[in-house]
Amino acid sequence: MTKKQRNRRKARRQQSVKHAQTAARHDREKAIKRRLRARERVILPAGREWLAVEAYPLSGNRCAKALTAAGLPVFEAREKVREQRDGGPPRVAMVPVMRRVIFVGLRGWSDMRLIEECRHVWQVFGVIGDGLGWIHREQFRQALLDADICGDRAVPFIAAGPMQHFADHVCKYMRYDPDTDTSHVVSGDELLELLYGVGDRVRVTSGPFASFPGVVESHDRKTDLYTVGVSIFGRVTQVACEERHLEAA
Missing domain, CATH: 3.30.70 (Alpha-Beta Plaits)
Structure with missing residues (x-):
């Protein structure tokens, strides 16, 4: 493999990583907008x-x-x-x-x-x-x-x-x-702090995998579930978790 081919392959890998980071950032921004829409203020009647x-x-x-x-x-x-x-x-x-x-x-x-x-x-x-x-x-x-x-x-x-x-x-x-x-x-910005991005290290707080550390691999926007790679006896197991069952490691 020539030097030119190696540089081209390296550039493609860097571009793939950049695209993945951009997609993760867009997913987090969409999640924030969805939360802002769901978190509408309840205005109670005045004079009561x-x-x-x-x-x-x-x-x-x-x-x-x-x-x-x-x-x-x-x-x-x-x-x-x-x-x-x-x-x-x-x-x-x-x-x-x-x-x-x-x-x-x-x-x-x-x-x-x-x-x-x-x-x-x-x-x-x-x-x-x-x-x-x-x-x-x-x-x-x-x-x-x-x-x-x-x-x-x-x-x-x-x-x-x-x-x-x-x-x-x-x-x-x-x-x-x-x-x-x-x-x-x-x-x-505070809503952004509540979300976990791809690659963030977290710890499961509930369920059969409670107290196990892991890494966020993906987030499903439809189900609002995170896929966390949990290391168990040297093997990585994918676990679906809600955000309230995760904490930053």
Whole structure:
């Protein structure tokens, strides 16, 4: 092989590596854009005070729909979770963060009657003695009657500002920084830090390969799964992992 042929082969290898790095960078940029679209801010109605209620078991969706039909805005914190049941194909489900707990927006004391009339509401978060706790449906009805008679309407309402702040953090629109004790809107650069590129060294944190180190080999945009090459007894095994099951090594 002549020197010219060796240089030509070397140039082709360098070009292939450059193309692979460019493709990986484009994949990461597309993933960021997809996350930004999915991470739209939830704007809660203004001029409302919010109250936490708990639905009966297996009635969370029905409770939220019934309260919405009664004219009350609701907020139920949910997050995306990838599930795979009975060996079927994986699917993405929106799972409640606080199961059966729904935040209801009220204009005034009269809206409390709408909560009482909703048959799917099991408990309401309120004042119990000298503290706070969950009040059962029947006790809540009596508490409303006593409040109307005595005029004592001590209810732990959440103001509109703190409730919007809570929703922004639950929906991952904002992030809390413990170093500065402040919150800020998550930027594209911070989303980039959450992703792993091809060739990055990571460690599996969950599943049968937990604590095993590996190298990211590829990322499937359709399933949002990473293929990680894990070294087991000297042999590299490809393992499909979600991003939340990986950490930087």
